[in-house]
Amino acid sequence: MFNHLKDSAVKKCLELKSTLTPNRIDLLDLMIEIGKPLSAYEIKEVIKNKGNDLNISTIYRVMEFWCKNGTIHKITSLNKYTTCSNPEEIHLHIVNVCTNCDELSETCNKRMGLDFKKGSKSLGLSISPNSHIEIPVICMECQ
Numbered sequence: 001m002f003n004h005l006k007d008s009a010v011k012k013c014l015e016l017k018s019t020l021t022p023n024r025i026d027l028l029d030l031m032i033e034i035g036k037p038l039s040a041y042e043i044k045e046v047i048k049n050k051g052n053d054l055n056i057s058t059i060y061r062v063m064e065f066w067c068k069n070g071t072i073h074k075i076t077s078l079n080k081y082t083t084c085s086n087p088e089e090i091h092l093h094i095v096n097v098c099t100n101c102d103e104l105s106e107t108c109n110k111r112m113g114l115d116f117k118k119g120s121k122s123l124g125l126s127i128s129p130n131s132h133i134e135i136p137v138i139c140m141e142c143q
């Protein structure tokens, strides 16, 4: 399977000299194919239905790899993983999570008029690389 997210993920792996193991590729393909947030156990179920059985700790490890790589975001409030909708985004990724229907919409700090870099710098802190921020919102549908 080839798409924009995978293209950028592979590029980042080459830059960082990370190895693309079959499990890493399979799980990324799966997340792209499913196209919605999934928990580690949901991922395990989907893989199982495809005739492959992966250890839950392997799934966590692979997902952690893709999160660090900036290709997948772990949505802490839902305890689910989602593919990044704009991997080339140079600003801080912001994932808005509807607290009513769990709908996600991704944007960046710039488009939201937020300057976390400046704000944290004034406290002597810096934003951790390849991280994102979750904002609890009520989506348009639910208002």
Ligand SMILES: [Zn+2]
Residues within 6 Å of the ligand: 073, 084, 085, 086, 087, 089, 093, 106, 132
């Ligand atoms: Zn993102």
Ligand SMILES: [Zn+2]
Residues within 6 Å of the ligand: 098, 099, 100, 101, 102, 103, 138, 139, 140, 141, 142
């Ligand atoms: Zn909603």
